[in-house]
Amino acid sequence: MEASQKQVGQPLSRLEGQLKVTGTAKYSGDYQVPGLLYGYVINSTITKGKITRLDTGRAKAVPGIVEVFTYENRPSLAWFDLQYADMDAPPGSPFRPLQDEEILYNGQPIGLVVAESFELARYGATLVEVECEEEAFETDLRKEASKARSPKIGMATMLKPLPPRPKGKFEKAYQESPAQVSAEYYHGTEHHNPLELFATTTIYEGDGKLTIYDKTQGTINSQLYVSNIFGLKYKDVRVISPYVGGAFGSALRPQYQLFLSVMAALELKQSVLVTLDRQQMFTFGHRPPTIQQTRFSADMDGKVTAMNHLAIGETSRFEDYTEVVVNWSHMLYPAANTLMQYKLVELDVYSPLDMRSPGGSTGMHAIESTMDELAYKTKIDPLQLRLINYSEDDVSLNRPYSSKELRQCYLQGAERFGWDKRSPEPRSMRRGNKLVGYGMATGIWEANQLPAKADAILTTDGKLRVNSAVTDIGTGTLTVMTQIAADELGMKIEDVEFLYGDSKKPFAPIQGGSFTVSTVGSAVKVAGAALKKKLFSIAKKMKDSVFSKADLKEVVFEDSRIFLRSDRSKSVSFLEIIEANGGKPIKVSKFSVPSLLKQKKYSRATHSAAFVEVEVDEQLGIVNVTRAITAVAAGKIINPKTARSQILGGMIWGISKALREETIQDFNLGKYMNQNLAEYHIPVHADIHELDVIFVEENDEIVNALGVKGVGEIGLVAMPPAIANAIYHATGKRINQLPIHFDSLL
Known part of the structure; x- marks a missing residue:
């Protein structure tokens, strides 16, 4: 008998997709009741x-x-x-x-x-x-920057660690290095919309x-x-x-x-x-405007010798909202001398709120733009500079990575993009009246796992029902959880139902931080494993059971049956097991927790490399991202189709962050002035051209039982600096304030 196809790894379309595009799916404001x-x-x-x-x-x-x-x-x-x-x-x-x-x-x-x-x-x-x-009142971060202070420590610090302690002697190493780069970066307020x-x-x-x-x-x-x-x-x-x-x-x-x-x-x-x-959507939470200052140095062979990264972010007067902004550089580049600083300014605003790749997209813009400038200073290709400073370890914590295929991201991305066709000198590439620029940047995002619980039930009609309180914010959670459950029990996708988005169901944390699949997916996997054990236990006790002398390792679950591995002619169906259970459903409930003993010796992260081509109109200064490729190493990819959509969405947001998106504030009024989608600029179809995604093969047996890392954030973090670097290559102008408007290029 031919084995059924595994679901994990298949590019399955979203199971709820038809409901959404036909308007059948009910959202929170769609429920009508009498007397509402x-x-x-x-x-x-x-x-x-x-x-x-x-x-x-x-x-x-x-x-x-x-x-x-x-x-x-x-x-x-x-x-x-x-x-x-x-x-x-x-x-x-x-x-x-x-x-x-x-x-x-x-x-x-x-x-x-x-x-x-x-x-x-x-x-x-x-x-x-x-x-x-x-x-x-005061709402101007730049004006109040001198009042910046260290953030207060709270429970959130567990997932948002403070900057690592200084290492070596930064000032001495920086001053003595032959190649030095210092710069200030700024991005304005953004709202989620x-x-x-x-x-x-x-x-x-x-x-x-x-x-x-x-x-x-x-x-x-x-x-x-x-x-x-x-x-x-x-x-x-x-x-x-x-x-x-x-x-x-x-x-x-x-x-x-x-x-x-x-x-x-x-x-x-x-x-x-x-x-x-829509206007009221601007009255809570936002990506905070942030001032960043970097000082990086290297020897003339390109080896980074010292790194200083200071970030000053905005917070409200009633809460200390923090982001991980300055930690990333030392996680990527093994400089012997580092000084990382993060500070907050209290202003008369609502508390900022995590916005896709919070801190990461902010910090990587400054880090990767500074690395690009260092490449020009040392006359080394930007990609080669990153390979010179490549490390398999997270030197900021003196730990190896659980897996890191960033080198392959660089190499595969560069090959598909055609990076070798890049002329090194700024303003040296043209296409008609357009200046052409190539830029690249590294991306990194944490790969976390939190505790979660799931129920797995074999129903009386032999179907599998899995329950979790987790939401699906459009990332494909419903689909990938169904795929994980189907494979764990060896069932067809149409025989599996994943029920979610309900606080009455088993515990799941908030959905964010790119940890949902590793967190809830692990709970689904352990619940499925426990259900298999229970089904096999019942099957062993059935009259004239073919498994009476077998153990769990000697059987295989496929096509809603249990087969004896050594003799596939001997099997029992799930429906027969239900019948042996008195016609009652069979249920298990399992909690999944991270394997801290296994994980604490390692740093866990997703990596990427983004390559971008821009055209800049020499007369008008208008920037167009004509093509971009992101190569991603994110462990096992459960569903290449939904994962690719996540990366593409992040890349589009990267284009938006670099060139379009900003909430303008009148500091005399303390008020956001463009509280609508006409004046809060985001890309339209005409702004988006050729985008491509590469998933680099990466095996990780430490990060979690599934070997998966999240893809929600990693598609965004490298795009803004890659675009800024491409603009510099095209024009010879280094613009460090996002978004980059045409007037700064005229």
């Missing part, structure tokens, strides 16, 4: 101060408007000021909507109008009269029980938040989020529409939907 009320948020128009007068009378007099909530009439709450009230909370005191009359940042929610329709609620918001007493707006539908079930449809990257995190804030029992709060229309980190923390929807539903004892409009 609609909430519209009122936001502050000042940046800092106090509310001195609030008059809701005109709004409440309108028929159909049910209530207007402000700090003056909100219910008393069981506020939790603890880190674990939110899995992703940084050190400090979390923002609490409608707490009092204080205004902490521009756009802060100060009221909620609840009405019988969305349009009526929105109209009611215009009738609420608000007077404020303004106070002096997923296609789906933030919405929460809270269904009031009675007796304090709630079913909440929330746009979130962690159903259990939202459950934890709601239960703690409102003093409810965990079992009485159910959060469901099967479909998420993009998030990119914006839904890692519970956002204020969740709080306001739940508060209104509990107080009014009715179901309430609160949806934020």
